[in-house]
Amino acid sequence: MSRDLILDGLNPQQKRAVKHTKGPLLVFAGAGSGKTRVIVHRVANLIIRGVSPKEILCLTFTNKAAGEMKDRLRAILGEEAPVWAGTFHAFGAWFLRQEASRIGYPSSFAIYDEADQRSLISKCLKELDIKPGRGMSGALAWLANFARDTMQDLNEIACGLPFDPYPVLALYEKRKRESHAFDFADLIFAPLTMLSSDEDLRDAYRSRFPYLLVDEYQDTNPAQYLLLMSLAGDGGNLCVVGDDDQAIYGWRGADVGNILKFRDDFPRAQVVVLEQNYRSTGAILEAASSLICHNRHRVPKDLKSVRGRGKEVAVREFTDDAMEAAGIAQAIEKLIASGASPDSIGVLYRVNSLSRVIEEAFAQWRIPYTVYRGTRFYENREIKDLLAYLRILVNPRDEEALARVINVPHRGVGEKTIDILRQYARDRRIPIAYAVGEAVIDRVVSGAQLKGLEEFHRIYAEIVCRAGMNDIASILGGILEVTGYEEALKTEPDGEDRVNNIRELIASTVDVRDIGRYLEEKSLMSRLDKDAGEERVSIMTLHMSKGLEFNYVFIPGLEEGILPHSRSMDTDRGIEEERRLLYVGITRAKKEVSLSWSKYRTIYGREEFQTPSTFLPEILQEDAPAVTELCAENS
């Protein structure tokens, strides 16, 4: 693409952002303001002006965003540009593959996800003779991550645990290191510590990537922020793009303050505010603005629509949640009957539990829908099991992976036996996977347990043998064959689905030579990128809707305790984030928004009396009186 085409069709603010090449740049990209376009065109502009693609580092939060960036760059430049684009965590993993030896890790390290982390933490609790209690390992995992994500000391964080978390997490760190594993927080934290303490290393990476670009900057946490600062240096060519009004991950340690104080960090920073909205109608933007204006900690913005006024935002009141769901179903049916495509419609709610009534109503009204739920493909048990077999091939010290599969399918190896094995390996300082064979020879257990161990040892040896000469898909197939896992699954209740998932995994496995890289990719990916955008209405949480758009948006459950959620209502910060959440939801819509609330709602099997959300009056404008309809439909 030629130089002038890069700026073609962009508005003045967008042009300013794209033309900027040197020094720090802050782009406030309001909802629907063509953010991705600006980012991609800016990168293309840098390349056309002679910056080597290899010198550009683009950091995002999701694989999807990174993929889209790369696709669109390829579309503009006509070829694959070797720009480094990926998530913060992928960058951390890439960095560590190269540099891990500096902190005593091999480059074949494992990456522990939340489940691995929780499981290791409960083992540490047991080892220290602390009675776990419900959800304790989850709370500790949260604490460990939150501490490193926010760069806080453990005892600075009030968590109300009945014991001192420090020894547990210290043991966790020790065990994790012995397993040559990093958890998600480490992928940011470890590179950060290495870069902060080693000036040469810092200089090396600074000169490797003189151009930095960060998407969704409002969602960076303190650790990511510091990592970025050590990569950027003082006068760095750092471009950050984000929208403080769409910061909805504070509860995970993200700090909106980062985007708000960018100008203090870089006084020379150019600032561009993208206020031209290409997505929504005027009425929708007006409602969104009048809502978000109630937040005190924000940069004022005035989104302008390029489309007409459009239909007013509707607020509907219902008697109970079933009627609300039926009302939404009915409205959607009407939309579809008048020609709207189901996949241009989204139902967005605060909590997953609201999906149920909606689903029931949709089933009744025969409305095709897809629920985007929390359960992610790679978190399915069967997928994790299969990948765990692969993990112990790459890293035989990976205790979590081994503990996961040594008794899958059942072969009589229980927790006790694993404990003995773990101790055995630790005493001899050998990888736990190698300890199995020796433990069998030493007869550390007897009877059924010994038989089980022997069997696992045989299986492991067989897999190791096959792994040497096959591609990954065949290795996976081999694992299924040798272990008899597929047959075992078929006897389970949901076995058929699980077997299908496994098939899907194998089918999607393209030949990568390096198993380690394959596993890295899988552990950093949440769902299989499969656009289920066929003729179906989308149902999801407000969080998941960020970055998407629909012609028609329905947001039910606008009640005190739900939106704003009861767990976020005590602080101003909490309320502001809830408000942003609703703002994100409303600004997903191109044509119409319908908000609703119910006087009665069944919550955890109990019928509760609800009051309308404080946010509703903030949206209502005097010239557009609330449309109150009582849905008389029976269910």
Added chain:
DNA sequence: CCGAAAAAGATTTTT
């Protein structure tokens, strides 16, 4: 070691 049963708790979840 495994299954059943009881108890407790139940936002959001980019990686």
Added chain:
DNA sequence: TCTTTTTCGG
């Protein structure tokens, strides 16, 4: 209500 996690008995 329903799911997850712990405990207890065979």
